[in-house]
Amino acid sequence: MAEEVVIPAWKRWLEGIGDQVGFFINFFRNIFVGGFEWSEFVRQCYEIGYRSVMLVGITSFIMGVVLILQLRPTLVSFGSVSMLPKTLSVSFVREIGPVIIGIICAGKIASSIGAELGSMKVTEQLSAMEVSGANPTQYLVVTRILATTLMVPLLSVLGDAIGLFGGFLALNLRDHMSFSLYFSKIIGALDFTDFLPALVKTIFFGFAIGFVGCYKGFHSNKGTESVGVAANSAVVTASLWIFVIDAIAVQITSLLFYK
Amino acid sequence: MEKTSEQTETKKQPAKKEEVVIAIKGLKKAFDGKHVLNDINLELKRGENLVILGRSGTGKSVTIECIVGLIKQDKGSLKVFGDEVIDMNDKKLKELRMKIGFLFQSGALYDSMTVRENLEFPLTRILKMKDQQEIDKRVEDALDSVGLLDSVEKMPSDLSGGMRKRAGLARTLVINPEIMLYDEPTTGLDPITSKEISELILSIQKKNKTSSIIITHDMECARITADRILVMEDGEYIAEGSFDELHKSKNKTVCAYFNDIL
Numbered sequence: 001m002a003e004e005v006v007i008p009a010w011k012r013w014l015e016g017i018g019d020q021v022g023f024f025i026n027f028f029r030n031i032f033v034g035g036f037e038w039s040e041f042v043r044q045c046y047e048i049g050y051r052s053v054m055l056v057g058i059t060s061f062i063m064g065v066v067l068i069l070q071l072r073p074t075l076v077s078f079g080s081v082s083m084l085p086k087t088l089s090v091s092f093v094r095e096i097g098p099v100i101i102g103i104i105c106a107g108k109i110a111s112s113i114g115a116e117l118g119s120m121k122v123t124e125q126l127s128a129m130e131v132s133g134a135n136p137t138q139y140l141v142v143t144r145i146l147a148t149t150l151m152v153p154l155l156s157v158l159g160d161a162i163g164l165f166g167g168f169l170a171l172n173l174r175d176h177m178s179f180s181l182y183f184s185k186i187i188g189a190l191d192f193t194d195f196l197p198a199l200v201k202t203i204f205f206g207f208a209i210g211f212v213g214c215y216k217g218f219h220s221n222k223g224t225e226s227v228g229v230a231a232n233s234a235v236v237t238a239s240l241w242i243f244v245i246d247a248i249a250v251q252i253t254s255l256l257f258y259k
Numbered sequence: 260m261e262k263t264s265e266q267t268e269t270k271k272q273p274a275k276k277e278e279v280v281i282a283i284k285g286l287k288k289a290f291d292g293k294h295v296l297n298d299i300n301l302e303l304k305r306g307e308n309l310v311i312l313g314r315s316g317t318g319k320s321v322t323i324e325c326i327v328g329l330i331k332q333d334k335g336s337l338k339v340f341g342d343e344v345i346d347m348n349d350k351k352l353k354e355l356r357m358k359i360g361f362l363f364q365s366g367a368l369y370d371s372m373t374v375r376e377n378l379e380f381p382l383t384r385i386l387k388m389k390d391q392q393e394i395d396k397r398v399e400d401a402l403d404s405v406g407l408l409d410s411v412e413k414m415p416s417d418l419s420g421g422m423r424k425r426a427g428l429a430r431t432l433v434i435n436p437e438i439m440l441y442d443e444p445t446t447g448l449d450p451i452t453s454k455e456i457s458e459l460i461l462s463i464q465k466k467n468k469t470s471s472i473i474i475t476h477d478m479e480c481a482r483i484t485a486d487r488i489l490v491m492e493d494g495e496y497i498a499e500g501s502f503d504e505l506h507k508s509k510n511k512t513v514c515a516y517f518n519d520i521l
Contacts, residue, residue, distance in 0.1 A: 125367050132380070
């Protein structure tokens with residue numbers, strides 16, 4: 001038997017980068033080539049979107065309550081309790097809501113996609129799909145990435161609304177403010193430049209979550225242990241990407257809107 | 260390589276027509292510098308059942324994965340129906356794969372789909388069939404041929420190991436393949452179920468006139484299904500012949516497989 005050749009780590013790293021670029025190109029190519037899997041896309045929207053509503057709702061509600069409870073003493077010391085709705089709405093809609101919901105989705109969705117595709121690879125389902133003449137990228141990857149790209153922004157908008165409602169309830173624990181006044185204050189505080197960049201940011205969050213989950217699942221090793229590794233790696237990488245995208249988005253938004 | 264096929268008459272006669280459907284010459288493949296296939300030469304004739312025996316990691320599965328283009332060889336020629344697989348574009352490869360059934364070791368049923376949906380998948384996605392009555396008929400015929408008609412609405416998780424293999428087999432049969440590739444079809448099954456699967460493989464060959472490559476460690480499966488057997492060691496074939504011929508072989512490695520056979 002011929003002797004084994006050791007491939008240097010830098011070469012493996014470069015191969016990994018090449019794989020990711022190839023996966024990215026393959027994803028875009030498969031959106032437009034061949035038929036689109038509408039039924040699978042709708043199923044994924046349900047799995048990714050609808051099944052995350054409860055988690056996103058509870059987390060956002062708690063975040064809204066906690067933020068009001070944390071902000072209140074500081075604003076009271078400045079005699080600015082009336083600024084609570086405005087402070088909450090701007091911070092929640094611009095930054096806290098999208099990032100927290102992005103991280104929650106990375107934990108739930110990226111891990112679920114990574115584990116699902118990883119287990120499909122381990123049990124040879126991906127190979128079975130490929131040898132049967134079907135296109136696994138078209139059926140599994142395109143649908144999942146597009147579903148997360150669509151659903152994460154929608155979840156983020158829903159989370160913002162629930163978080164702000166949580167803030168209203170928390171505000172009324174100590175102070176008294178009617179819902180119509182609270183609503184008019186938060187709407188008055190928010191601008192197009194608060195809402196739109198945050199929404200655009202969540203589209204990229206959704207794409208990153210779907211892409212990382214699919215890539216990690218597709219490139220997991222053969223063996224049951226690798227399913228867990230793929231899921232874990234998907235969460236860590238997707239979370240990291242959310243912070244990187246957020247940092248870039250804040251820079252761009254600052255340059256464009258907050259001079 | 261020890262060749263014994265010309266010494267005695269084979270137990271089961273391959274189909275009379277000697278058309279070669281798979282021709283492999285000088286096939287080589289290495290992973291991370293480790294050579295898995297070393298100069299593999301193989302021919303599969305139409306209607307023939309060819310069994311490949313060999314220890315784990317000797318390159319048996321890699322050989323059949325090269326045949327369907329899942330893995331690309333480093334060197335050598337691999338022709339299926341006269342066309343070089345490595346030169347095929349996506350469209351041609353897809354057309355080729357529609358003529359080949361591949362039964363994976365685990366059955367590889369899609370977990371999120373029922374047995375019916377698993378069988379419908381290649382019909383609707385690959386053959387682009389629209390007529391639901393025709394689809395239902397083909398699904399039921401395929402399941403009937405493997406004795407699983409009662410399990411049509413079950414999820415894969417509700418099936419036993421043997422049933423999963425049968426369902427996997429039905430999914431490959433539903434597109435009426437000309438070539439069947441079996442990757443350890445009886446691994447992990449009890450002797451009775453293994454025998455049933457082996458007999459099923461033989462009946463499929465007779466009924467559908469398929470040409471098959473069967474990778475196995477199971478000597479009973481090899482005995483039941485093989486027209487010809489190749490023994491593989493360290494990425495090379497070391498012996499070839501019918502079951503009876505190899506049973507009499509003096510080669511130590513070959514003898515090791517037949518030690519427990521009376």
